[in-house]
Amino acid sequence: MSKTMKAIRFYEPGVIKFEVVDIPEIGDGEVLVKTKVVLTCGTDIKIYRRGHPKVKPPMIFGHEFSGIVAKVGSNVTHFTEGMKVVAANSAPCNECFYCKRGKPNLCEHLSETLIGFSADGAYAEYVRIPERIVRQNLLEIPDHVSFQEAAFVEPLACVVNGNEAANIKLADNVVIIGAGPIGLLHMQLARARGAKNVIAVDLIEYRLQKALEVGAHNAINAKTDDPIEKVKALTDGRGAEVVIECVGLPQTWENAIAMTGKAGTTVLFGGAPPGTKISVDTHRIHYEDLTIKGIFHHTPVCVSRALDLISSGIVNVKPLITREMSSLNQVEAALKEMQKGETIKIAILP
Numbered sequence: 001m002s003k004t005m006k007a008i009r010f011y012e013p014g015v016i017k018f019e020v021v022d023i024p025e026i027g028d029g030e031v032l033v034k035t036k037v038v039l040t041c042g043t044d045i046k047i048y049r050r051g052h053p054k055v056k057p058p059m060i061f062g063h064e065f066s067g068i069v070a071k072v073g074s075n076v077t078h079f080t081e082g083m084k085v086v087a088a089n090s091a092p093c094n095e096c097f098y099c100k101r102g103k104p105n106l107c108e109h110l111s112e113t114l115i116g117f118s119a120d121g122a123y124a125e126y127v128r129i130p131e132r133i134v135r136q137n138l139l140e141i142p143d144h145v146s147f148q149e150a151a152f153v154e155p156l157a158c159v160v161n162g163n164e165a166a167n168i169k170l171a172d173n174v175v176i177i178g179a180g181p182i183g184l185l186h187m188q189l190a191r192a193r194g195a196k197n198v199i200a201v202d203l204i205e206y207r208l209q210k211a212l213e214v215g216a217h218n219a220i221n222a223k224t225d226d227p228i229e230k231v232k233a234l235t236d237g238r239g240a241e242v243v244i245e246c247v248g249l250p251q252t253w254e255n256a257i258a259m260t261g262k263a264g265t266t267v268l269f270g271g272a273p274p275g276t277k278i279s280v281d282t283h284r285i286h287y288e289d290l291t292i293k294g295i296f297h298h299t300p301v302c303v304s305r306a307l308d309l310i311s312s313g314i315v316n317v318k319p320l321i322t323r324e325m326s327s328l329n330q331v332e333a334a335l336k337e338m339q340k341g342e343t344i345k346i347a348i349l350p
Contacts, residue, residue, distance in 0.1 A: 001070065006350070007124035008331045009058040013051045018329040021060075024120065029131030031079055031138060032071040033087065036147040038122040039064040039321075040331075040338050040346045041155065042180065048335045054117040062123035062331075062348075063089035063116030066141060066150040070126060076134060086150040087129050088137035088157060088303045089115040105161060105297040123331050125350050136300045142311050148347050149310050152185075152317040156306035157298035159185040162269045163193070164302075165295045166242045170194035173235045175259050176216070177227075178246035178270060179207035181320050181344050184214050186244050186269070188315045191215045195242075199234055201227045206342045214319055231259040239264060246270045250278045257281075262288040269295055320344045 005023045010016050026032045041064050047055055055061060066086040069079050079085065090113065092104035099107050111118050113130035121127065129138055141150045159182060168174055174195040176183045179202035190198045199218045200211035208219035220230045232239055239261030245252050248270030257280055260266045272278075284290060298306075309315040323346045325334055334346040 005125035006328050007060045007120075008062070008328055010047055010051075010055060010061050011057045013049060016048060016332055017058075018331075021124075023126050024128035026071060026073050026128055027131060028073040028075040029134060030073045031069055031076055031085075031129040031134050033065075033067040033085060033127050033129055034070040035065055035067045035122050035125060035127055035350045037066050037151045038062045038348045038350065039148075039151045039155075040334050040348070042182075042338075044116075045335050045338055048332075049339075052117065054111050054114060056118070059117075060120040060122075060124050061116045062121040063114075064151050064154050065122035065127065066147045066153075067127070073131075079134070079138065079140075084141035084143075084147070084150070086139055086141055086153045086307065087115070087133055088154050088298060088300075089117075089121075089133075090297070091130075091132040091136040091300065093132070104299045105302075110297070123328060123348070123350075125328070137303045139304065139307050141307075145307075145311050148321055149317050150307070151347070152310060152320070153303060153306045154298070155181060156185055156309060156315060156317070157302040158182070159189060160302040160305050160309070161298050162186070162244065162267055162295040163189040165293050166190075166244055166265055166267045168193040168195055168242050171196040172241040173197045173199065173261075175199045175201060175231055175240045175243040175256075176211075176246060177201045177243065177252050177256055177259075179204070179211040179216075179219075180246065182269065183244075183246040184211060184320055184344065185315065185317075186246060187211060187216050188214055189309075190242075190244075192314050197234065199231060199240065201231075204341045207344070210319065210344060214316065228255060228258045235261065238262065241265070242267070244269055248272050250276045253278045254280070257284075257290070257292060260290060263290075265291040265293065267293050267295055271296075321347050323347070324349060
């Protein structure tokens with residue numbers, strides 16, 4: 001094995017560089033993975049455009065990936081060289097206040113080994129998997145699952161966590177605001193849980209067509225229609241039993257609550273910019289028995305379930321990959337293309 005590898009490093013907003021760097025050294029409990037696929041992510045675009053508080057330049061970013069085990073530490077027993085694997089980008093400590101309260105997604109120590117943020121990420125030929133992730137969130141890929149499909153495990157794990165918070169029941173009306181990759185995954189899980197009417201809302205017609213392709217029953221273009229009135233028209237004037245917001249803007253948060261019917265649940269999945277605020281009708285929350293939930297990240301259980309959902313075919317991620325690029329030096333071009341909004345996911349093949 002060569003001692004160097006190609007990688008993409010983030011330096012400052014708008015500045016990433018294609019470089020040759022040293023292959024990471026691994027500890028006794030760690031694993032080195034040769035990257036086969038890394039997917040573009042909305043968070044990667046945010047890092048590229050404006051940086052991220054957890055990313056300390058220069059840093060290799062990228063965190064949705066799969067690959068082959070290239071080397072294992074001396075204490076690693078469940079993985080061997082040549083094994084197909086996928087890893088989540090973090091793992092909880094299981095010892096802190098929130099872990100002990102059953103909320104490992106809020107672990108106080110997640111950022112210590114966060115791949116693509118505090119630890120070098122997957123826009124590289126090799127990625128080091130920290131020990132905590134090896135123990136909990138590194139999984140073998142079944143033979144029939146492709147590297148591209150497996151790379152969806154991390155984002156789907158987040159969606160599984162959010163979808164469970166939504167508590168979708170049989171025959172519910174479910175609105176998904178945002179038909180990007182996260183929204184499209186939510187739509188498939190909503191159908192799998194028995195929703196009778198999955199309604200996609202977006203501003204981009206291409207994404208709405210993709211939503212119908214993956215299983216949405218109705219699609220609303222918020223650029224040409226009033227989405228709140230349209231949702232009410234599609235739900236006998238009541239509003240939806242469940243609304244999941246996957247955009248992360250104060251306006252769409254407010255719209256999500258407005259679309260939710262009596263005794264319904266609003267899941268605020270998309271992270272809005274720090275410091276932003278929303279206005280809500282307190283009368284509705286109290287007298288209409290509304291439930292409003294924030295949700296963040298994933299858990300080891302969600303990661304395992306995500307791979308099972310892909311492996312079983314319950315969730316079909318293939319339609320979400322809309323382009324492939326065969327070199328790491330195309331990452332910047334991929335992120336710029338993603339910003340246009342008419343691409344769902346680009347698979348980079350290092």
